[in-house]
Amino acid sequence: MIVKLKVNGEIRSADVSPETTLLKLLREHLNLTGAKLGCDVGDCGTCTVIVDGKSVNSCLMLAGRASGREVTTIEGLASSEQLHPLQETFEELGALQCGFCGPGMIISAKALLDKNPEPTVFEVRDALSGNLCRCTGYTKIIEAVLDAGRIMSTAEAKS
Amino acid sequence: MLLAENTARARALAGGTDLVVDLKHAPGDVDLLVDVSQLPEFGGIGETEEGLRIGSMVTFSELMASPIVNQMTPEIVAASHTVGAVQTRNLGTIGGNLVTCVPSADSAPSLLALDAIVTIAGSDGKRSVPLEKFFVGPRKTILEPHELLVEILIPKKNLGKPSHFIKFGLRKGQALALVNVAAALYLNDDGTVAEPRIALGAVAPTPMFARKAEASLDGKKPDEENLLEAARVAVSEIKPIDDFRASANYRRHLVQTLTYRALKRSTEIASEH
């Protein structure tokens, strides 16, 4: 089946078998390998992408269902001149160790901050509860999300 | 119709958080998937003559963001919040959760406690049954192969009924419940309990009511002793199993403690009203 969708602002299409997940479509057909396969059953969050403004486990969404929708992956966050504030703070605060959880973590954080730029620690924890990290112990990740939120809301206040 | 014609190897796809996983584990079992998640009849939340209507394909995130649900049945919001994590709640639907029918389904107890009614549509028409009757066994509901769960109705008289839901999992996020408890009750003018409901999850083959415990509390004063007694009776009604998450004994202990707490909190809410 042909799946046509908007990925990071560009219209893309691919011919996939019906059982193909959105994750496989992105990774294997569109060569966007930022979203990772960590468990393939919806437990780890490494495959998190944003579909029509909502974060989802792309390993649980069939590619066919993403047809006609708008998908944002980690590759769509930076511009050629600037990192997304989350990418900045994750780098600076050492929130990425092996980095495998990073793209999913940042996408989940973005989904949160887009709606709620000044979250409480509790809200951050809750928003990231579907993203596992085995390296960092989460502390720095949470700091980085809070920091990025601060950057984003000051930027907004200025503009 | 597609489902009716191809019953044996066709499945209706809702949020996919369970079914897509099943497909990966046993790819040969399904030949036809029918995506019902976007059908308008299966979506939406709204108040009708009979009560609060929740389309079966409403996601947990939609439930949590719905002003009506927050206002009328906050415990359904609380229960929805305990399902998986944000990403799974954005995909997973309340109907899918009920149809998958695992004993620990998080959405079941708070719906049961409000005497929810489900509407089923099939090739031979529609029918409505109390949610309690919908569950048959682990992963087994009364749905015939040609039937689909369309919507869930919380009867009008139970909107705003004081209720409390508690999930006990090994972790706060992304955990299956060891025990789920939802209680709901009204207080009569003389302070005695009316229409108590105690719904339990993960302690029997299906989500269940603790009917004897309810009876033991009906018409009584909700004092310490009576609430504890109801909690003790509830323990006698369950059939918990030992598994790697918890022993049956631990589940019994949890049911007693949590039933007491859920009743207590419901009473508090009722007396605040």
Added chain:
Amino acid sequence: MATKTKEVLESKVKDSEIEDLTAPDNLKVPAKPALKPVVVPVDKPVVYPLDLPESEIRLRTPAVGQRASRPDGRLHGLGQTQYIDDMTFPHMIFAKILRSEHAHAKILSIDTSEAETMPGVLATLTGAEIPVNSFGPTLQDQPVLANEIVRHAGDGVAAVAALTEQQASDALSKIKVKYKPLPAVFDPLEAIKDDAPKVHAPRSNIYASKTIKKGDVEKALKKSDQVFHKQFKTQMVEHVPLEPHSSVAMWDANGRVTIYSSLGRITLGRDDLARTLGKPMNKIRLVGTIVGGNFGGKNEITTEPILAILSKKTGRPVKGTFTRGDEFISSTTRHPFVMDYTTGVKKDGQILGRKIRLVLDGGSYCSWTSTTLGKGGILAAGPYDIANLLVEAHAVYTNKTTTGAMRGFGAPQVCFAYESHMDDMAHALGIDPLEMRLRNAFNEGSVSPTGQLLQSVAIKESLQQAAERFGWKESTK
């Protein structure tokens, strides 16, 4: 009730009012649910690699006292880091491994003929085709693919390479393996008994031992005012690296093998590959890249030789990535320990002698057990000056998932035991647990259980400072 409901609905709850509900904080709907559109840089398409200035922090390192940042942090955050599973090569195909469901069984036959006829399948492989079908960092007791005996549920028995992962998995179900189940042993204490089923018959289940002796422990125990005994047990732990094991193998026309692998120890890996493939090491190139979490679980080869041979058979690059299920049943795990502690003390809490027996559940194959046994044994007495000591440590085979290296190599297990034991004794003697430790801790110049003269010993100061900072005295009042 009904009128109230209606009122509420008619007032069309405004978003801002939702906050006033009595729902706990976590359930409140954020005040402004209006979605900001996803910012997508359409006008400026991203071209990788990005040419952005280094972050300031990055330039400040390395320097003592500065906050450090990882050199690869930026690429991780951009999703541009290439882990093995992100790599693809022209004509690459995929391998899957069939794993035993039996904990212990004799393999009577393996029939791959039907699998070979499945759509997309290019090759199959069994253990009999592997030049040297055994490997291991210490003892070479683990088959690459079991072909005579399976020793735990999860042992690989056959492999398939196909055009897609799905085709490879589908074909696995067509491989017919006939087993004769054998009695299995799962408890390490059962496994040391004489009549226990032998995991590597005819060899004994006890496959490594270590003894550490210092002074005369029996005499010390006799002289003690009180002797305490307790058994401690720990469980098996899986590393759960978020990146599952993954490798790609390419066997070129000159017979040189290139393998990209998530392996952490590439030189050791080349050694094992040379052995199993029956090739000199200089024909083997192993490319290690960024590992998505290791924790000790990616310290030895797993499927690399299988992929290499499948590549040879098909002339294609072959990728093999573990499923999360493979990860749990067939990668290594942390050893469960059974630890018996006997400690003799004086009334004032001074330890006179300690006797320890450690039994390590070594799982089905050795892996890094000897290292774990060594470290666990050396550290078993804890950071305490104990003049009379006897440590006996044994590693035993069981029909369980292989146990190997995991952060600390046995240190966390024994630490759990000796510190719990310490608390129990302090409690029984009515001594403050901190005091009990201060009375026994190493001093500058203390001698370790293995005779090492210790320098720069700061344990007492550390304990005291820590206790002060978190208010130990106040909290125990």
